[in-house]
Structure formats: C-alpha cells, structure tokens
Amino acid sequence: MCVFLIFISFSCKKEPTNTKLSGSVFGTSYSVIYDSDVNYEKQFDSLFAIVNKSMSTYIPDSDISKLNRNEPVTVDSHFLHVFNASNEIYQATEGAFDPTIGAIVNAWDFGPEGKIIALDSVKIDSLMEGVGFNKVSVQNNQIIKPEITFIDFNAIAKGYGVDVIAVFLESKNIKNYLVEIGGEIRTRGKNKEKQSDWKVGVELPNFDGEQIILNAISLHNEAMATSGTYRKFKVDENGNRYSHIIDAKTGYPSKTNLLSISVLAKDCMSADAYATAFKAMGLETTKSFLKTHTDLKVFLIYENDAKEFETLSINGFPE
Numbered sequence: 001m002c003v004f005l006i007f008i009s010f011s012c013k014k015e016p017t018n019t020k021l022s023g024s025v026f027g028t029s030y031s032v033i034y035d036s037d038v039n040y041e042k043q044f045d046s047l048f049a050i051v052n053k054s055m056s057t058y059i060p061d062s063d064i065s066k067l068n069r070n071e072p073v074t075v076d077s078h079f080l081h082v083f084n085a086s087n088e089i090y091q092a093t094e095g096a097f098d099p100t101i102g103a104i105v106n107a108w109d110f111g112p113e114g115k116i117i118a119l120d121s122v123k124i125d126s127l128m129e130g131v132g133f134n135k136v137s138v139q140n141n142q143i144i145k146p147e148i149t150f151i152d153f154n155a156i157a158k159g160y161g162v163d164v165i166a167v168f169l170e171s172k173n174i175k176n177y178l179v180e181i182g183g184e185i186r187t188r189g190k191n192k193e194k195q196s197d198w199k200v201g202v203e204l205p206n207f208d209g210e211q212i213i214l215n216a217i218s219l220h221n222e223a224m225a226t227s228g229t230y231r232k233f234k235v236d237e238n239g240n241r242y243s244h245i246i247d248a249k250t251g252y253p254s255k256t257n258l259l260s261i262s263v264l265a266k267d268c269m270s271a272d273a274y275a276t277a278f279k280a281m282g283l284e285t286t287k288s289f290l291k292t293h294t295d296l297k298v299f300l301i302y303e304n305d306a307k308e309f310e311t312l313s314i315n316g317f318p319e
Helices: 041-055 063-068 077-092 102-108 121-128 154-171 268-281 283-291
Strands: 003-006 019-025 028-034 137-139 142-144 177-181 184-188 198-204 212-219 223-228 233-235 241-246 253-255 258-265 297-303 309-314
Touching (some): 041 063, 154 177, 154 268, 198 258, 258 283, 268 283, 283 309
Antiparallel strands (some): 184 223, 241 253
C-alpha cells in the first residue's frame, strides 16, 4: 500500500526552510521533513543500523536471525520494546496479530499473482507447531521459545523505525516534522515551510497497479499506517481471491473482502501492527473490535457482494 505525501502551498511571508532527507532503509525508502537547519542524516543512518542489527531477518548476524537459529543472544532495548508491544497487540486481537506466523507466510510463497498451490498438509501442520506468540517469553533480556518457532517483526518493525526517528527529533526539540518509511507516517506540528497542516493521500485500491489517490487527510500529532491486500494475492480455480494474510489458527490463506486498512494511532508501531491484524480479522470482526478500542481511528476500503468498492470511516477517521 502506498501513501503519498501531499503538500499545499500558497503565497505568504518567507518562513524557515525545512530540511528534507530521504534514502533507502528496511528494503524500502524513507523521507523525513523537519523544521531545522541541522542535517541529521548520519544520526538517522546510525539509528536505522541499530534497529536492523536488532530485528532484521534479512541480516544473518542480527539478534533476531541468531534467535531464530536458536543461538544464545541477549536482545537490546529496541527488541524488548517491540516484543512487549507485539505481545500486547497479540493478546488484544486474540492472536490475529502474531509475529510467529512468518515461516508459514514464506512457505506459501505469495507473489503479486498466480494460482494457489496447495502445500502438503503435513508440512503446514509441522510449521503450525511453532506458531503462537504465547509460546514465547522473555527472561533477563533473553527470549525463550520453542526451537521450531520463527519470530518475524516485519509487520511492526517498520512502524517502530518511524517512531525511533520521531523520538530522536523530539529529543532535539524539533516540534514540526513528518517521518515516513515505506508509506508508514508519523507527524508532529505543522509544515512550517508551507504554513499548512501535514497532508497525506490515501490510495484507491487498484488491482492493475495504477496509483490513484482517493482522498487527502490532515494529520495532527499522530501516526498512520496503511495495509492492503490488493497487490499481493492468489486466485483459486473458482476465481476466489485470497490475500497473503495467513490465518494464524489454521495456517491457510484467509479469504477477505477487505482491500485497504488505514489506521491512525499515537505511535506508528501500533498503527502498523493493528493495520496488519485487521486484515486477518476481516470486516465484521474489525468493526466489532473498534467499538471498544476507540483510540484507534480506522478507514476501510472493501469490496461488497456486487464487487463494488465501499468505504467506512470508524472512530472519527478524517474524511
């Protein structure tokens, strides 16, 4: 899911120029805009390297890679923070958000198109023995888990990376910023250069890959994460579309009519994780969940029985 930054400009008296930094990180791109003349690119790179060293499953000597090989490792504060948040959201969503499901997602080998290829049920049952975040615990900065369990924070770490940069900027007394990594965003204050709110666009789902902005919203001291199912799916012999979301209770893909989920929260880590969880929970369960979690503002795009797009704003998501 792509989220586009939208800036509205108009003539006014000259204001201080924002610093704008961008680059590559976590297998995607980042963009940071803030109202200071100080260039923090080196500090950003250092923070990204620390998070990667802690939680990247793509780095062989990261803490999480060592952990998944069942090697002894003492995890850092970043890992513990994400671990504890993951456990909280795992409990709140009754397992819909589960960082131990990654090995099965990989086993299904989801790509942007193609038909479902049935895995051997024995293989799925074997992998499912390691699934369940409740099987994992922490003691003295060490993670205790079954040998077969594979932990993957991919559905929350990108949002956490956004928060790490945001917290760093706030430590430098920067009151106006926008941090974005791969479409996940956190803002504070306003765009002082443009003398306007921070504006972002929400994309309309499009199965052919064309990018179309559905609407633009203003963000005020909050974070937004968007997760979609319409770019990565498979189709069975009956034409049913299955997302890359795997049911953590069965090990099989979930059929869903939810196409896009945007979540506003106080921090981007939570928004990121809940956006993923809601994909697995489906439309009706998500709506029910949000009745008792009014701190989360959510915008849903889904397909009705007539194969038409419908939208739903919940808990005051801006329109």
